[in-house]
Amino acid sequence: MPRKRAPERRRPRLEVWKFGGASLADAAAVRHAVSLVRAHRGPLVVVVSALAGVTDALLEGARRCAAGEGAAASAAAGGFLRRHRDLAHALVPAGPARRRLLASSDAQAREYREIAHAMAALADLSSRASDTLVARGERAASALVAAALHAAGRRAERVDAASIVVTDGRHGSAAPDLAATRKRARRLLLPLLKRGVTPVVPGFIGAGPDGSVTTLGRGGSDLTATLLARSLGASRVVLWKDVAGILTADPRAVPDARLLPQMHHREAAEVAYFGAKVLHPRALIPLDGSSIALHVRSFLHPERPGTEVSARRTLAAYPVKALATIRGQALVTVAGKGLMGVPGIAARTFAAIHAEGLSVSTIFQSSSESSIGFTLPDAESARAVAALEAAFRDEIAAGLVDGASARRGVAVIAVVGRGMAGTPGVAARVFSALASGRINVVAIAQGSSELNISFVVEDGQAAEAARRVHAAFQLSKIGGGHPPDRRRTDVVLLGFGRVGRALAGMAAGTGDGRIRIVAALDRSGYVFDPRGVSRNRLLRLAEGKDAGALLAQLGGRPASASEALGWIAAHAVSRPVLVDVTADETSDLLTAALGQGFDLVLANKKPLAGPPASYRRLLEAVAAAGRRLRYEATVGAGLPVIDTFRKLVESGDRVMRVEGCVSGTLGFVLSSLERGRPFSEAVREAVAKGYAEPDPREDLSGQDVLRKGLILARLLGYAGPAPVAENLVPPALRRLPLARFLDRLGSLDEAWRKRVAAEAARGRVLRYVVVATARGVKASLGAVPRESALGGLQGTRNLLSFTTRRYRTEPLVVAGPGAGAEVTAAGLLNDIQSLADVSQ
Ligand code: ADP
Ligand code: ASP
Ligand code: MG
Numbered sequence: 034m035p036r037k038r039a040p041e042r043r044r045p046r047l048e049v050w051k052f053g054g055a056s057l058a059d060a061a062a063v064r065h066a067v068s069l070v071r072a073h074r075g076p077l078v079v080v081v082s083a084l085a086g087v088t089d090a091l092l093e094g095a096r097r098c099a100a101g102e103g104a105a106a107s108a109a110a111g112g113f114l115r116r117h118r119d120l121a122h123a124l125v126p127a128g129p130a131r132r133r134l135l136a137s138s139d140a141q142a143r144e145y146r147e148i149a150h151a152m153a154a155l156a157d158l159s160s161r162a163s164d165t166l167v168a169r170g171e172r173a174a175s176a177l178v179a180a181a182l183h184a185a186g187r188r189a190e191r192v193d194a195a196s197i198v199v200t201d202g203r204h205g206s207a208a209p210d211l212a213a214t215r216k217r218a219r220r221l222l223l224p225l226l227k228r229g230v231t232p233v234v235p236g237f238i239g240a241g242p243d244g245s246v247t248t249l250g251r252g253g254s255d256l257t258a259t260l261l262a263r264s265l266g267a268s269r270v271v272l273w274k275d276v277a278g279i280l281t282a283d284p285r286a287v288p289d290a291r292l293l294p295q296m297h298h299r300e301a302a303e304v305a306y307f308g309a310k311v312l313h314p315r316a317l318i319p320l321d322g323s324s325i326a327l328h329v330r331s332f333l334h335p336e337r338p339g340t341e342v343s344a345r346r347t348l349a350a351y352p353v354k355a356l357a358t359i360r361g362q363a364l365v366t367v368a369g370k371g372l373m374g375v376p377g378i379a380a381r382t383f384a385a386i387h388a389e390g391l392s393v394s395t396i397f398q399s400s401s402e403s404s405i406g407f408t409l410p411d412a413e414s415a416r417a418v419a420a421l422e423a424a425f426r427d428e429i430a431a432g433l434v435d436g437a438s439a440r441r442g443v444a445v446i447a448v449v450g451r452g453m454a455g456t457p458g459v460a461a462r463v464f465s466a467l468a469s470g471r472i473n474v475v476a477i478a479q480g481s482s483e484l485n486i487s488f489v490v491e492d493g494q495a496a497e498a499a500r501r502v503h504a505a506f507q508l509s510k511i512g513g514g515h516p517p518d519r520r521r522t523d524v525v526l527l528g529f530g531r532v533g534r535a536l537a538g539m540a541a542g543t544g545d546g547r548i549r550i551v552a553a554l555d556r557s558g559y560v561f562d563p564r565g566v567s568r569n570r571l572l573r574l575a576e577g578k579d580a581g582a583l584l585a586q587l588g589g590r591p592a593s594a595s596e597a598l599g600w601i602a603a604h605a606v607s608r609p610v611l612v613d614v615t616a617d618e619t620s621d622l623l624t625a626a627l628g629q630g631f632d633l634v635l636a637n638k639k640p641l642a643g644p645p646a647s648y649r650r651l652l653e654a655v656a657a658a659g660r661r662l663r664y665e666a667t668v669g670a671g672l673p674v675i676d677t678f679r680k681l682v683e684s685g686d687r688v689m690r691v692e693g694c695v696s697g698t699l700g701f702v703l704s705s706l707e708r709g710r711p712f713s714e715a716v717r718e719a720v721a722k723g724y725a726e727p728d729p730r731e732d733l734s735g736q737d738v739l740r741k742g743l744i745l746a747r748l749l750g751y752a753g754p755a756p757v758a759e760n761l762v763p764p765a766l767r768r769l770p771l772a773r774f775l776d777r778l779g780s781l782d783e784a785w786r787k788r789v790a791a792e793a794a795r796g797r798v799l800r801y802v803v804v805a806t807a808r809g810v811k812a813s814l815g816a817v818p819r820e821s822a823l824g825g826l827q828g829t830r831n832l833l834s835f836t837t838r839r840y841r842t843e844p845l846v847v848a849g850p851g852a853g854a855e856v857t858a859a860g861l862l863n864d865i866q867s868l869a870d871v872s873q
Contacts, residue, residue, distance in 0.1 A: 045075025046268035047226065051082070051236060051258035055275035055600065056332040057174055058085040059590060060123035066178065066273070067124075067185045069335055076226050078261055079189070080236045081178050082254040083170025084116060086596065088237075091145065091167045098149040099158035106149030114142040117173050124181040134180050141169040160204035161245060164238075168195075168246045171235035171254070179233040189231040192221055194257060195240040198249075202241025206250035209239060209260050211319060218264035226265075234261065255313035259327065263319040269326040272312075275600065278329045278340030279304070279311050281508040282356040285630040286496040288608045289509040293340050293354060294347070298327070300354055300449050301342040303485050307394075307447035308359035317342070333563070352452035352459055353506040356499050359394055363414035363441040364476060364489050367421055368404035371433035375425075379405055385424035389416055395445050395487050397476035406476055408489060414439035443475055444495035447487040448502055454483040463488070466505035472498045496630070497659035521546075522869040523565075523606040525631070526553040527594065527622070528615035529584060531723070532636055532666075534575040535858035536612065540865070548862075548869055551609075552601050557583035558590050559597035563606065594622055602629035610865055613637040620647050627658040634864040636666040636857055642740035645752055661868055666860030668741045669695055669831045669851045676863075677847055678748055681837055688749060690836040692804040695741045697829030697852020698725040698732035699761075699801040704827045707798050712785040713778035724829050724852050728771050733761040735801065735812045742803035742810035750807040758812035761801075792816045798824045822846060829853065 050073075052066045070079060082088075094109025117138040125131040145166055152158050175191050182189035197217045200207035222232050236254025241247045249256050255272055262270040279301060280290040298317055305312035311329065320327060330339030348354060367382055369375075382405055386393060393407040409417060421437035428434040453459045460479070463486055467474055475489040490498045503509065524540060526533045533553065540548050549565035553574065560566060560574060577587040585591040592600070602609070611631040613619055620640045623633055633655070635641065640651055641664060655662045668674045674691075681688055694700050698719045705715035716733070719725040725732050732738075735758030743755050760767070763781070766774055792799060797816040800823050804811045817823045826832050831851025834844035850856050 047076045047078070047265055048073075048269050048271060049078045049080060049258050049262040049265070049267050050271045050273060051080040051254055052178070052332070053254065053272065053274045054082040054085040054088070056273050057081065057083075057178070058600070060120055061590070062332075063120060063124055063178065063181055065332070067181050067187075069273070070182060070189075070231065071185055071187050076229075077231050078222060078226070078265065078267070079178065079182075079231055079233045080254055080258045080261065081171065081175045081233065082236050083174050084120075085600075087113060087116065087170040087174070088167055088251070091170055092163065094145075095149045095152065095158055095163060095166045098153045099156060101153065101156070103150060103153055106146055106153070110142040110146040110149075113145065113169075113173070114138055117177060120177055121180070124177065125184050130180050130183065134176055137176060138173055141173055145169060164204045164246050164248045167248060168235075168238045171237045175233050175235040182231065182233065187231055188229060189233050190225055192225070192232045192234050194235045194238045195246055197221055197234065198239030198257060198260065200239040200241050200247045200249070202243060202245070202247055204241075204245075204247050207239060207241065207247035208315070209249065209256070209319075211260070211263070214239075214260055215264040218261055222261070222265060250313065250315075252310065252313040255316040256319070259316050259319040259325075262325050263323055267325060269328060270320075271328045271330055273330055273332040273335075274311065275332055276311060276329075277331045277334070277337065279309070279342070279355070281354065281511055282499055282503050283309060283358060284606070285602050285628070286358065286499045287356070287503045288606070288630050290503070291509055291511040293511060294338065295341045295343065295345055296354065297346060297451050298342050298344065299484060300451055301327070303447065303449045304355045304357040307357035307445065307449070307485070307487065309355070309357040346451065348511065349452065351450060351506065351508070351511065352456035353448050353450040353502075353508070354452075354511075355449050355508075356502055357447045357449065358495050358499055359408070359445045359447075360492055360495060361411050362394065362408040362443050362445055362489075362492075363411045363417075363439045364397070364406055364408050364443050365414055365417045365421070365437060365439045366404050366406040367425065367434060367437045369428070369432075369434035369436075370403055371428075371431075372403055372405070375428055375433050381424055382407075382421060385420045386417055389420040391417055391420075395447075395478050395489075397478045397489065408443065408445050411441050414441055440475065442492045443489050444492045444498075445487055445489055446495060446498055446502070447485045448506075449485045451484060453486070460486055462505050463502055466501040467498055470497055470501045472501065493657035494659075500659065521607040522548045522865065523551040523609045524548060524865060525551060525598070525601055525606075525609060525611050527611055527613045527619065528617075528637075529553045529555045529574065529578055530614060531854040532857045532861070533612075533614040534578065535854040536614070536861050537571045537575060539858055539862050548865055551606060552597070553584060553589075554594050554597050555584045556594075558585035558592050559594075559601075560584055560587070560589040561597070561601055595625060598622070598626050598629060598631075602626070602631070608632070608869070610634055610868055612861055612865065613640070614861070618643070620651055623651060624654045627654045627660045630658075630660070632661045632868050633663070634666075634861055634868070635662070635664040636861055638667045638737070638740040638744060641667060641747070642743045642755065645754055648747060663864035663868065664744070665864050666857050667744055669833060669847070669849075669860075670697075670853065671856035671858075671860035671863070672831060672833075672847055672849050672851055673863075674745075674833055674847055675748070677835065677845070678745075681835065681839075681845075686840075687838045688835055689838070689841075690804065690806045691745045691749070691833055692802060692836075693831065693833035694800055694823055694826055695803055695831050695833065695851060696732060696738045696801055697831065697850075698729065699735075699738065700826055700831070700851075701829050702733075703799050703801065706785060706789045707793070711779070711782040713782050716778055717775065723854070728774075730762050730767065730774065734767075735759050735761065738801060738803050739810060739812040742805045742812050745803075745805035746807070746810045749805060751805070751809055753809060756810055759801075759814055761814065793819075796820070800824070800826070822848070 097105035121134045179189045179191035199210045199213035236257035277292045282290040284290045302317040327342040397406040418437045425434045552561040611626045612634045702715040739758035829852040832848040836844045
C-alpha cells in the first residue's frame with residue numbers, strides 16, 4: 034500500500050508579510066517583528082513601511098523647507114538620522130554590516146537635506162521631488178530590518194522595490210503595472226527564495242517608466258504586499274498592524290468598534306476605498322480573481338487570528354458590517370434648472386475633472402436631477418470649480434447652468450455590507466439613526482453594487498454620525514477575537530504625579546473592573562497595556578516615580594505625549610477617557626485626543642483658564658468630536674462644585690454669583706496666622722505638607738485662585754479675558770530664586786502680624802476670596818467677620834456659596850476638604866464614573 038504523505042512534509046507555501054510603520058516604532062518593536070519572522074517556518078517575502086512617523090516627518094520637513102523654512106529640512110534629516118542610527122546600534126552588532134547601515138543612513142540624510150534645499154531655492158516642492166525625498170523612509174527601514182534579521186540568524190537580503198515595482202509614473206499616487214511587475218518580481222525574488230533567503234522589500238515605492246522613484250500613495254505598503262503576493266503566486270498576505278484587525282469602524286471615532294473576524298474582499302475593498310486607513314484604497318486590486326487570502330493581524334497579539342479577507346460569507350445576520358469615513362472633503366455641485374436639457378452633462382463634468390488631474394471619491398445626484406455633485410479633497414475644490422466653470426462656460430452664459438460651487442468641510446461616510454442588497458429598509462435605518470441625532474445629511478448616494486450607501490455630513494458631525502449608524506445596526510455586538518468590552522471604560526493618565534498616582538490606586542481598587550487604567554504618560558514617555566495596567570505594575574511604577582524615576586526608565590516607551598496618544602488611540606480601547614493631571618498647557622494635546630475619540634476629565638486648570646479664544650476652541654472641539662468634558666476636580670478638588678452648579682441649572686434655577694475660598698494653601702496660611710503663627714512658618718509648613726505648589730508663590734500670587742474663579746465665571750457666562758489677582762508676594766520677592774525667596778520670607782512676618790492683629794481687634798479675620806459672576810472674576814484678600822461661614826474656615830478647607838434666583842437671601846453652601854492628592858483623585862474618579870455610567 035502506498036504510504037500516505039505526512040502533511041507536515043508538504044512544502045510550505047509562500048507568504049508575503051508586511052510590517053506597518055506602527056509595528057516598527059522602536060527597537061523593541063523591530064525585535065518583535067524579527068522574532069515573528071524567525072519563528073515562521075515557510076518561505077517569506079517581507080515588505081516594510083517606514084518607521085512610525087518617518088514619512089510624515091520627511092514630508093513635513095520638505096514642505097516647510099520649500100515654504101522658506103530652510104532649517105526644517107535639516108531638522109528632519111537630523112531626526113531621521115538619529116532614529117536610524119539608534120536602531121542600528123540597538124539591533125545590529127558592531128561590524129561591517131552595522132557600518133554599512135550607518136553609512137547608508139548618513140548618505141540618505143545628507144541627500145535629503147541637499148535635495149530639500151535645492152527645492153527651497155525653486156520655492157516649489159514637485160511631487161516628483163517629494164517622492165524621491167520620502168522614499169528613503171522605506172528604503173532605510175528595509176535595510177535595517179534585513180540587517181536585524183540577518184543578525185538574528187535568518188538569512189535575509191534587501192531588494193529595492195524600485196527595481197521590482199513598475200508603475201505608471203504618476204508621482205504621489207502611482208498605479209502599478211501588474212504584468213511588468215510580475216516579471217521583475219519573479220526574476221529577482223524567486224532565486225533568492227529558492228536559496229532559502231528571505232527578501233526584504235521596501236513598501237510604498239516603485240519606479241515609473243522613466244526610472245524615477247514613484248510612491249503608491251499614503252499607506253502604499255499594503256499595496257506593495259498584495260502586488261508581490263499576486264506576482265509570486267503566494268498563498269497568503271499578512272498585514273501586521275497595530276490594530277486587532279479590520280474593525281467595524283475606525284476606533285478613534287467609534288470607541289465600541291468591534292473586530293470583524295472575516296470580511297468579504299469586496300466589502301474590504303469598499304471600506305478601504307472609503308478611507309478606512311487600515312487598508313490602502315487599492316490594496317485589494319491585485320488580489321482580484323485570485324484565491325490569495327489576506328489577513329490583517331495584530332502585531333501586539335500575534336497569537337490572535339485578526340481579520341481574514343476572503344471570498345467566504347459570514348455574519349449573515351448583519352446586513353451592514355462596517356463603516357468608513359473620508360474626512361476633509363468638499364462637495365462640488367453643478368446646478369441649474371436647465372440641466373436636464375444639457376446633453377452629456379455627467380460625462381462632461383467628469384471629463385473636465387479628469388482633465389484637471391483630479392479624482393472624485395463619490396458621486397451624488399440630487400433627487401430633483403437639477404444638480405450633479407461629487408466629493409473630493411477640500412484642497413482640490415477650488416481647482417475643480419474653476420475647471421467646471423470653464424467647461425460649462427457656454428451653458429452658464431445661456432442660463433442653462435447656474436454654475437459650479439463647492440461646499441467645503443464635509444465628510445463622506447460609507448455604510449458597507451454585502452447583505453444590504455437583500456435586506457429592505459437599510460437606508461431608512463441609516464437615515465432615521467442620523468435624524469435622531471439631529472445630524473443633517475447633505476447628500477446621499479447608493480452604490481450601484483448595493484454594497485454601500487454613502488452620505489455626506491458636515492465634517493464636525495462625522496464622528497457622531499458614525500457612532501449613530503454603528504449603534505443602529507448593532508455592530509458592537511459582532512463577536513470574534515477579543516472585542517473590546519462595551520461596558521468598560523479605559524482610562525489614560527496624562528501625568529503620573531501625586532494626583533495621578535492616587536487616582537491609579539483608587540481606580541485599581543474599584544471592585545467591578547469596569548474602569549481600568551490602560552496607560553500612564555509622563556514627560557519621558559508612557560506605559561500602555563491594552564488589557565489594563567495591572568495593579569502590581571501601577572504600584573511599582575508609583576514607587577519608582579516616588580523615588581524620582583521617569584516612566585521611560587521604569588519600563589515605559591520613550592515618546593512625546595502626542596505620539597503616545599496616537600499609538601494608544603490606534604488600539605481598540607473601549608470608551609477611552611484621557612485624564613489630565615498635569616499643570617501644563619495641554620490644549621493642543623487635548624484637542625488632538627478629542628479627535629482620536631477620547632472623552633476628557635481634567636484636574637488641570639490651564640486649558641480652561643487661558644485666553645477666551647482658546648477656551649472656546651476647546652469647547653467647540655469637544656462638541657465637534659461628539660465627546661464629553663468633565664472638570665469637577667479643577668475647583669475644590671473632590672467637592673461637588675461644578676456638579677452643584679449643573680444640578681441647579683438643570684432644575685431651572687439661575688446661578689448669579691459664586692464666591693468663597695478655594696485655595697487650600699491660602700486657607701491654611703491665613704488661618705494659621707490667626708493662631709499667632711508667623712507667616713514664614715505657615716508658608717513653609719504648607720509646602721512641607723504638600724498643600725502648596727513646590728514654589729508657594731504660585732499660590733500666594735492668587736493665580737491659582739483666579740484660575741478657579743475664571744472657570745466658574747465662564748460657567749456663569751463670562752466671556753472676557755482673565756483679570757489680575759491680588760498678589761500677596763511683594764514685587765521685590767517675585768523674581769528671586771526659590772531658595773532665596775524662602776530665606777527672605779521672615780522679612781514679611783511683622784507686617785502680617787500687625788495686619789492680622791488689627792483685624793482681630795475688630796472681630797475680623799483675613800481670607801483670600803474669589804467672586805465669580807457673569808461679568809467677571811475678582812480674587813483678593815479681604816477681611817470677613819470671624820463669626821461668618823468664611824471666617825470660620827480652618828486649614829485647607831474650601832467653601833463656596835452659590836447665590837441663585839432661588840437661593841437669593843440665603844446662598845447654597847458647599848464646603849469641605851478642598852486640597853490634597855486623595856480628594857482631588859476622588860473628584861476625578863467621580864467624573865470618570867459619571868462618563869462610564871452614561872451609556873452612549
Ligand atoms: P500600518 O501600520 O500598517 O500602516 P495603519 O496605521 O495604516 O497601519 O492602519 C491602522 C489604522 O487604521 C489604525 O490606527 C486605525 O485607527 C485606523 N482605522 C481606520 N478605520 C479602521 C477600521 N475599520 N479598522 C481598523 N483600523 C481602522
Ligand atoms: N510610509 C508610507 C506612509 O506613511 C507608506 C506606508 O506606511 O504604507 O504612508
Ligand atoms: Mg498604513
